[in-house]
Amino acid sequence: MRPIDISIVVPLYNEEAVFDTLIQRLTKVMDQAKFSCEVLLINDGSIDKTDQLIEKICEKDTRFMGVLLSRNHGHQLAVSAGLAYARAKQGVLIIDGDLQDPPELIVDFHELLLKGYDVIYAIRKNRKESFLKKLAYSAYYRLQKRISSFNIPIDSGDFSMLSRRVVDTMNDMPEQSRYLRGMRAWVGFKQIGFEYDRDERQAGETKYSWSKLFELAFNGIFNFSDFPIKFITRLGFLTVLFSFIYFVYNVYRKIMYNDVPQGFTATILAIILFSGVQLISLGLIGEYVLRIYNQVRNRPLFVIDKIIQDGKVKEEIK
Numbered sequence: 001m002r003p004i005d006i007s008i009v010v011p012l013y014n015e016e017a018v019f020d021t022l023i024q025r026l027t028k029v030m031d032q033a034k035f036s037c038e039v040l041l042i043n044d045g046s047i048d049k050t051d052q053l054i055e056k057i058c059e060k061d062t063r064f065m066g067v068l069l070s071r072n073h074g075h076q077l078a079v080s081a082g083l084a085y086a087r088a089k090q091g092v093l094i095i096d097g098d099l100q101d102p103p104e105l106i107v108d109f110h111e112l113l114l115k116g117y118d119v120i121y122a123i124r125k126n127r128k129e130s131f132l133k134k135l136a137y138s139a140y141y142r143l144q145k146r147i148s149s150f151n152i153p154i155d156s157g158d159f160s161m162l163s164r165r166v167v168d169t170m171n172d173m174p175e176q177s178r179y180l181r182g183m184r185a186w187v188g189f190k191q192i193g194f195e196y197d198r199d200e201r202q203a204g205e206t207k208y209s210w211s212k213l214f215e216l217a218f219n220g221i222f223n224f225s226d227f228p229i230k231f232i233t234r235l236g237f238l239t240v241l242f243s244f245i246y247f248v249y250n251v252y253r254k255i256m257y258n259d260v261p262q263g264f265t266a267t268i269l270a271i272i273l274f275s276g277v278q279l280i281s282l283g284l285i286g287e288y289v290l291r292i293y294n295q296v297r298n299r300p301l302f303v304i305d306k307i308i309q310d311g312k313v314k315e316e317i318k
């Protein structure tokens with residue numbers, strides 16, 4: 001068998017509606033490519049027929065490999081499972097299953113990979129999504145850029161090509177709350193953006209609920225930034241400084257004019273203010289403690305139900 005140059009990782013959660021189109025597009029891309037490919041179809045605990053469709057295509061065409069997770073683990077972990085099983089020598093393409101990202105770009109990405117880039121990440125020129133979502137994304141990416149400890153490119157999603165050594169490094173990163181585009185940027189080496197038009201989802205509904213989206217956004221901020229906790233410390237110092245000035249000012253008024261009221265309002269205000277500050281601080285500390293907790297539990301990232309490789313079902317490989 002020819003060695004595999006590129007692995008294509010596709011996470012799938014209830015995608016039976018796009019499945020056939022997806023397979024057609026991917027097959028065409030593989031037939032035309034000058035390099036050899038495998039496709040890893042990750043079933044992220046779908047409750048429709050996605051798993052059966054995966055098994056069928058894997059038995060028919062051995063370039064397809066199925067990785068069936070035991071339940072829904074979420075997009076980031078589904079992709080992580082794909083990265084763990086990708087066998088390609090040169091690199092891995094990560095792509096959504098709903099065809100919002102054109103798989104045909106693999107040719108351009110592969111060229112850049114051969115030119116020595118380790119990470120080729122796609123930048124969305126425009127988005128065909130609701131106004132509210134666009135606004136939220138744009139605000140989020142800009143906030144993240146301002147406060148991250150290092151540079152995570154704006155408007156780039158998970159759609160990207162990663163070199164073998166980047167994938168190996170990411171596979172060795174044990175963090176539980178995974179934010180792949182942050183981890184990818186963290187690894188370093190030569191990285192380059194590639195602008196493209198993001199299409200609309202070809203069929204079916206979005207599988208990212210607002211709550212999943214919020215979780216992703218939180219991981220992006222808290223996993224890659226110390227800013228929130230540093231901000232709280234600074235706020236604490238400022239508050240102390242302010243109260244000191246306030247105290248000196250009141251002493252001055254008392255001595256010079258003797259007009260300081262027997263303040264009830266001030267007391268209440270102070271109590272509210274400081275309770276607020278404390279609550280925020282506790283919440284933020286909790287954020288980090290939660291992450292420590294998740295990490296020290298050290299669970300495996302995902303659980304595999306079944307692997308279909310080279311047209312055969314395997315319970316365990318590797």
Ligand code: UDP
Nearest residue numbers: 011012013044074075096097098206207208
């Ligand atoms: N996905 C997944 N597990 C999930 C949610 C989504 O594997 O829990 C997959 C989904 O099937 C798709 C990709 O991740 O291939 C991106 O999801 P989606 O298109 O729903 O997200 P959006 O583009 O709306 O942000």
Ligand code: MG
Nearest residue numbers: 096098100201
């Ligand atoms: Mg989508």
